[in-house]
Amino acid sequence: MKLRVYLLIASGVSTGIILLTLFICYIYMLLKWKDVILLSAVTVGAAGVSMLIHYYMTRPLEKAIHAITQETTQISEGHFEGQVPQIGPIEFQRLAGQFNHMTGKLNESFQKLRSAEVSRRELVANVSHDLRTPMASIQAFVEALQDDVIQDKATFARYLQTIRLETGRLDGLIQELFKLSQLDAGGTEFVPERYNVDHLLLDSLQSLAFQLEEKQLQIDIDLPERLPPVAIMPQEMKRVLSNILDNAIRHSPVGGTISIQAKQLSAPYVQLNIQDEGQGMEEADSKKIFDRFYRADPSRTRTSGGAGLGLAIAKSIVELHGGTIGVESQTAIDNRGSRFWFTLPIDQ
Template sequence: MKLRTYLLLSSLTGIGVLLICLFVSYSKMLLNINQFYWLSGITAGVGLLSFILQHLLTRPLEKSIAQITQQTVRIAEGDFHTEVPLIGPQEFKLLAQQFNVMSFKLKESFDNLHHSESARRELIANVSHDLRTPLASIQSFVEALEDDVIQDEETFQRYLNTIRLETKRLGGLIHDLFELSSLEAKGEIFDPLPCHADELLISTLESFSFHLTEKKLNVEIELPDKLPAALMMPTQIKRVLSNLLQNAIQHSPVEGKIVLAAAEEGQYLRISVTDEGQGIEAEETARIFERFYRIDKARSKNNGGAGLGLAIAQSIVELHGGAIGVHSVQGAGSCFWFTVPIYISR
């Protein structure tokens, strides 16, 4: 039964009860015939006026309910690009507003779900690709060795070395996947200690001394006279620094310059690695920290790893409560930076 029908029945019931009361009053000689006629006429007139006003006033209510019903049907069919206009009484406007909020949140949830599904498919495709490549190389070289195709010792050792390198690469990829999964699942115990960034920068540089010398790169370290200690897990932050420094070395030109800097920034310590490479296009910087995302669309093993290093670095920095980012200009180098909270003694 419609809302208008309910209201009409309630109005007719009230008028009917009033007319019955008038008839009883007349039969009990409480009213004379003229009074009975007058009061009955007034009651009927008021009832008619009430019916007309009710008809006019319930139209916006019916319109609001009809629109909400229509939009509900559209949502049930999967169309979340819908909005109910705020019309009618205050209560219906509030209902329409809450309905619009619900519709927006449902759309946001389904968009996130679709994005997660798309990301899952992309992750599976990327993992399959990066696992298949070294496995295919290992398989082909092993088959060549098994078939006694290789006769000279030099080529034999080169094949063995290639198998060893591909096996190491495969193990590194599996390790990175496990580490990233552990970080995202918060599976590692977070136990930071107050550490000094200058010591961490020096020790990380020493690990890359051979690569720096090989490309004849100049390294500059920019540190203030007094640098506060920061709360961090040294091994994990060194992993972040190593990844950023490795990328800087890889993309720097021969005899180029790399700048490592650390500075106090509010309640955080900001550490940056700047190179003189080719830089990154603006549309690439928004996705560069995604898992398996690589600027090299050819996915060549000679031009980078599996694309997990920056994703792992981001997870580690966020675990410390900091932020990570990049400033880059195409053709003018890149500056990767991250922050960690400063240690405040009590």
């Protein structure tokens, strides 16, 4: 039975009881039949008008419930874009508002699930590709060595060196995947310690000294005289800085300059900026540069561009510290380079 019919029946029953009570009162008041009939007719007329008003007054209730029912049907079929109109009494308007808020949250959750599924498929495809290339190379060189195709010692040593490099790349990719999965699963406990930013920069630059010297790059560092220590996990933040610097080195021209600037923000954070003199990137690339396995140039291989996990790992580590990370870049036509930045919490 519909709610509106139920309410009308309830109203009719209560009105009937009132009419019966009034009719009995009229009789016991010793009125003439003419007066009893007249009063009864007036009472019945008033009851009819009341029922009619009740009928129209319940229409907004029926519409509101019907709208919510239709929307629940759409949700059951996987459609979360609809909105329930906020009509009827204030309680039903609040219910519609809460219902719309719920559908919005559900839509957001399902969009994240769909995005995660797409990312998972891309992850499997990219991992398969990045594993297949060095594995094929290793297999080819090993077969050549097994078949005694190589006779001279120099070529034999070169083949062994190539196999060593390829296995090193495989190990690096596996370690990156393990680190990323560990961060996603919350397996890395945040245990910060007091650390100075200048020590962080010095340690990271020393580990990249060979790459900097190979491309004859200059480092321009701008640090304020008084910079408060930060609360970080040093090894994790060195990984972040090394990943960003490695990216800057790879895209900088020979003999160029990489600028590093540190400054204290108004919030309790220190911001590090790393500016290179590379070709920069398009706006579409800058929005996706921190995605897993994303490469601004799809033709890049692991030899020239890495697996596309370094910046994704850097983002996860910075967010684990409660900071933010981003990039500002001119278009590739301007050749003004890219500026990566991230924030570190100040030690309190």
